[in-house]
Amino acid sequence: MSPEALSELISAIAHDLAAAGTAGELTADLIPPVEKIAVMRPKDRAHGDWATNIAMQLAKKAGMKPRDLAELFAPELEKNDGVKSVEIAGPGFINITLDSASAAGIVDTVLEAGAAFGRNEHLNGKTLNLEFVSANPTGPIHIGGTRWAAVGDSMARVLEANGAKVVREYYFNDHGEQINRFARSLVAAAHGEETPADGYKGAYIDEIAQRVIDEAKADGIDVLSLPRVTAEDGSEGDSEQREEFRKRAVPMMFAEIQKSMKEFRVNFDVWFHENSLYQDGEVEKAIADLRERGDIYEKDGATWFASTKHGDDKDRVIIKSDGNAAYFAADIAYYRNKRHRDVNPADVAIYMLGADHHGYIGRMMAMCAAFGDKPGENMQILIGQLVNVMKDGKPVRMSKRAGNVVTLDDLVEAIGVDAARYSLARTDYNQSVDIDLDLLASHTNENPVYYVQYAHARSCNVDRNAAAAGVTVDGADLALLDTEADGDLLAALAQYPSMISLAGDGREPHRVAHYLEDLAGRYHKWYAAERVAPMALTDAEQRLPEAERAALEIAKNPEPARAAARLRLNDAAKQVIANGLDLLGVTAPEKM
Template identity: 45%
Template sequence: MTPEELSATVIRVLSEAVDAGELSLPVPETVVVERPKNREHGDWATTVAMQLAKRAGMPPRELAQIIAARLQHAEGVAGVDIAGPGFINITLDAAAVGELARTILEASESYGHNQSLAGHVINLEFVSANPTGPLHLGHTRWAALGDALSRVLRASGADVTNEYYINDAGNQMDGFARSVLARIRGEEMPEGGYPGEYIAALADDVLAQRGDLAAMDPGEALPIVRELAYAAQLAQIRGTLLAFGVTFDVFFSEQSLHDEGRLDQAVRTLREQGHIEDRDGAVWLRTTDFGDDKDRVLIKADGEPTYFAADAAYYLSKRERGFAEKIYLLGADHHGYVARLQAIAACAGDDPQRHIEILIGQLISVDGARLSKRAGNMIELTELIEWLGVDALRYTLARSPADSPLDIDPELLRSRTNDNPVFYVQYAHARACAAARNAADHGVSHGAPGAGFEAGLLSAPEEEELLAHLGRFPSVVAGAAEMREPHRIARHLETVAAAYHSWYAACRMVPRAGEEITDTNRTRLWLNDATAQVLRNGLALLGVSAPEKM
């Protein structure tokens, strides 16, 4: 029995009590059950009686007694006790606990998936690095976290579109093109240009496509260089993301907002909403109406649009494309964007508390990392992948809250010790796979369908502990999706791994020499393989591999 199934049982018991006239109260849609701190108090506990006592019009302990009287007869429940002012402690039948191993293996890759966010249509924007250079350390955290969050949201039933906003408009692209052209022509780098060997590599790439650029008039050559260098750099960015296991459904061009007249359309839409003001020859959006610290200029007095106008047009584009919920993952230097983006949503007629969500990631650093010679002033993601590996990077970046600064210890991530969290979890999976192979070598198998599995035999304390953590996995996934915190999954996997190692040391799966194979051996193989499945499913949600051998 999973925690979700036990929760449903408590809800059913409450409904039965209401139908029988024993209680008069609205039955909640969810009831939280948790592991008690003291295992002597039972397998699970709930405070539902204390939460509903006021609505029921009776003391919490009296309500708990009504619930317990019915709950103790529920299938899979071995006993119910009431403690203190109304805590309900529940002990499950060993067979009901052990049956979870079969449930997990039957669900296979879908175990942990849930429908808590069914019906939610979400646009998830992350990374969105300028296409003027390679992805670097600053982009790495959101690449890992954004992709993990997308996987977790989808596992919880949401319809998610991963989107990358390409900042391919404005002066930065002109500076980028001038830098590449300077390399092509053998000239000094222009003031404010982009340093690094990658510019030289782009110049070689562009020249290979258009060998006449070096002799061409600079004014004529510049737009050609801009187009070709931009395409080459964007292709390199996309390739790096794929190597990191990150995919996007949409690459949205900022320039397209200008080319398609969407900035003017955004101004008209916001004017119709009543939040546009013309003053001093410029067009302003009154974002102070919705908590921004100052109104924002959309169109300057000279007729040129601002970056803010593009932000507004981009938000409205997402809205028009049918995304009710829009999640932005922004870097540590973007705190000032929060109020203005929320104000755009409000000016557009949306609810900033429901239709837009902005997550700010803190900076990361890597001890011992050197600046990239190729990039000139940064550590490239490609170099990090080569140095530390995709799995170590992704797991490490996913296991910490986004809003906490992170200092990566490369020596730890490269170590094959239990102090290395990704190794610890991956090793638990590999160990379970090795244990299954060893069991097969000794003739231990799951048995024929319906035979060889006796859930009640999984009664050792280590087995009950391991099963409890395996049972919590679906609620951890749902909680990670709701809270936008993939690190909850990583931390839970480490708990599962610890419980598995303790179980492995205490409970033999293969009989000793001369002993016969029993259903205990076969049933423990089910538990072993169920653990491997949960570890595999959790690692997949983080975009991390689950090796069978290490």
């Protein structure tokens, strides 16, 4: 019996108790929905298979002591098929022990559902726009953006597993001063000059500059002979040469970023260009909308957003006195665009931002409220912390192209896509993380991704050995899955669906990795303790005393019905591990 099935059973009993008037002042409308009824695994297996605090949760509403209410639940629970015993502990915990067949019923559930096991419709009907990475198109994706790529795509997969329609979106910052600095850096590199003080450095700048020269030459243009100075004071200004570099280089960098993302198994649904907000009049529309709502005013020759009306610490300039738009103007237009698109308008706009963006939260939430939306509901902002890449216990700067930073491509080259994605997604993004290159390149159980993948590969090997020995699932009796190792593995499988719900609701994809590592640990222990295919005794074991030898003979050569049951349990574990790894965008190898 799964925790979900138990929750439904407990909810039904709570309603029955209320209807019968045997639970004090409790009425049916005060009973929480099934998904709010906690069914958990006791820390000590001696306390049962599952535990619930429903009596403590409802005691105040029922006008009763928790233990007295628990005593009403216990006999009703014991009446149900699959429940072996019910005990009350402490102030009112209800501990439930299932009979072996019922506990093992999760095996059938997993194998019947296959890849769909654990998925639910919790967020069905919701469109979530998930914007992540969104690095400037002025260089390769650095390690911080790489973390967001791994976390963001894993989060999208988890949300989809909860029934949501997820739009993965990359906001391409192709408007503003950073693009000007990029173009100036390219022009300097093309002429063999020093990088401007505020420019971009790295071998990739030289590469892109040369590609621009070659591409322009193929089009019959000598880009270096184009006018470079336009301003009267001799400064570069918006010269024809710089514009040619900008026009050609930005799409090149864009294509490189898209390629890196695809190779990292991150496929965006929308690549949104910031520049389109200005070209399509979206900025003007957003300002007009806020003006109509009474949140725009003019002061000192500039146009201001009255964000303090909605909780911000100060009002914000959106059109500067020189007539140019402040960066926040695009933020306003972009949010409005997400919420009012013709295709997949967002019910929830989730922004995944770097550690240096804490100061943006107040103004962003104020803007959300100004449009009549609910901050924290229609707009959600997640802040990710820093990543340190370590080797031999020391931070490393190993980029061949980007100078003094580590890029996505560098990390993948060093440890592979699986290890990179898993290691970055397994830690809560609210915490900084150290990436140990030596550990993640190793094939030992100390490497968390290897530990989980090896469990899947082992389960595939069990299938191969069983097939070679003629063991099949025919005649499987799941009630024979009655050892401690069987029970631990079954309990872990049963917790997978609730973990997915928690990971989705909490926007916490790292829960998936933590679950997989626990499941892999239980599987490895089960593998060491139980046999599926028969195994001959070793010479040393043959010389053991008769009683010990006989016990080993039974353990290594389970009867067909038990072997078949274990083979089904093995396959259920294999399926859940594969499902979980897929949520992280990590492969499930059959051999290692």
